[in-house]
Amino acid sequence: MPQAKHQHASAILREYQRAEAELIGKAVVLSDGKAGTVEAVFLDEMHGLRLSIAGHPGKWPVSTIKLLQA
Template structure:
């Protein structure tokens, strides 16, 4: 596998892991918004971004302050 394909595969694997860990989970963002994660996108300018059910917009994944369940102790 070429280096470029290996990097792409690593990125897509990490995106899939983040989706499995967060979609459908309740989160609280640093700005106080709370809700269930609907979707995760890979944004070429900002990295991983999430949408929260019931709120318009997309936020950087780094704005998650608290997450539902035992995964909240892990790093993303």
């Protein structure tokens, strides 16, 4: 893998791991009113980060977080 692609992939993985550490287990309210605890964070090639929320089947874009537990 060329050095530039390797650096880009490493940066993406670092940010993904940071997002996991910051979000998993936190209470959130989404813009559509769904609320719960973040169970998992997924990296979606088309949409970026997506979340699964306890008690609500599906995955939502991280951009839909309206309120995050402090």
